[in-house]
Amino acid sequence: MKKSILITGASGNLGSAVVRKFQEEGYTLYAIARGPEGLIDGVQFANVDLTQETAVGDYLRELTQKDPELKSAILLVGAFALGGLKETDGAALEKMIKLNFHTAYYVVRALLPHFEQAGGGQFVLIGSRPGFQPQDAVHSVAYGLSKAMVHYLAEVINAYGKGKGIRASVVIPSTIDTPQNRESMPDADFSKWVPAEGIADAIYFLFTEPGQLLRETVIKVYHES
Numbered sequence: 274m275k276k277s278i279l280i281t282g283a284s285g286n287l288g289s290a291v292v293r294k295f296q297e298e299g300y301t302l303y304a305i306a307r308g309p310e311g312l313i314d315g316v317q318f319a320n321v322d323l324t325q326e327t328a329v330g331d332y333l334r335e336l337t338q339k340d341p342e343l344k345s346a347i348l349l350v351g352a353f354a355l356g357g358l359k360e361t362d363g364a365a366l367e368k369m370i371k372l373n374f375h376t377a378y379y380v381v382r383a384l385l386p387h388f389e390q391a392g393g394g395q396f397v398l399i400g401s402r403p404g405f406q407p408q409d410a411v412h413s414v415a416y417g418l419s420k421a422m423v424h425y426l427a428e429v430i431n432a433y434g435k436g437k438g439i440r441a442s443v444v445i446p447s448t449i450d451t452p453q454n455r456e457s458m459p460d461a462d463f464s465k466w467v468p469a470e471g472i473a474d475a476i477y478f479l480f481t482e483p484g485q486l487l488r489e490t491v492i493k494v495y496h497e498s
């Protein structure tokens with residue numbers, strides 16, 4: 274029997290492609306989005322604001338009791354903001370940390386005891402180039418810093434999870450071919466961007482038999498951009 278997977282940001286550009294991919298592959302999915310609750314196209318959607326630590330903890334405690342086979346989480350929530358060092362004040366910084374880091378951290382913290390008890394578990398986190406290449410963060414400082422926290426979180430999970438069957442991978446897309454990106458960069462060559470389906474396939478590889486052997490994995494899905 275295929276295991277169950279939690280997918281956050283499931284209604285987003287990347288999220289919907291990931292949901293489709295894992296649905297095709299026959300996984301039991303628990304999707305989090307802020308849209309409607311219930312069963313949508315065969316997938317159980319829950320409306321949870323992932324910036325709210327107590328709500329996240331309550332939801333995941335109940336879910337892991339209901340489905341002990343939940344041993345993987347693909348954490349896709351994220352948001353982007355422009356702004357260099359001089360423009361980025363504390364509020365702008367906090368907003369990005371909340372949306373990019375807290376939304377992942379609260380889920381990791383809530384699932385970790387269950388993964389330990391279950392003898393293992395897998396997290397997939399979404400990074401970005403400004404999160405580890407400072408030259409790419411010059412015009413999006415808060416975004417870059419918040420994604421750097423996500424990258425480091427994966428490393429801490431891997432250090433903690435060694436010998437416990439717990440691991441974290443980071444998937445780093447360049448520019449995803451989304452309607453929003455096309456609208457904000459109309460003159461770009463879209464063919465160089467990464468289709469969300471390609472990233473979903475890369476994430477899926479982590480769940481295959483050879484993919485299960487990887488540890489401390491960082492997958493850069495850049496295509497030509």
Ligand SMILES: NC(=O)c1ccc[n+]([C@@H]2O[C@H](COP(=O)([O-])OP(=O)(O)OC[C@H]3O[C@@H](n4cnc5c(N)ncnc54)[C@H](OP(=O)(O)O)[C@@H]3O)[C@@H](O)[C@H]2O)c1
Nearest residue numbers: 282283284285286287307322323349350351399401448449
């Ligand atoms: N787009 C790119 O070019 C690009 C490049 C590199 C990395 N990334 C990263 O890839 C990931 C996916 O990007 P995307 O373009 O697919 O994003 P997206 O379409 O904006 O989707 C974001 C998802 O997160 C959900 N979300 C936002 N705030 C939430 C909250 N507080 N609680 C629960 N859910 C929340 C959104 O739900 P609602 O619809 O309800 O808001 C939506 O489902 C992000 O981590 C992003 O940083 C994107």
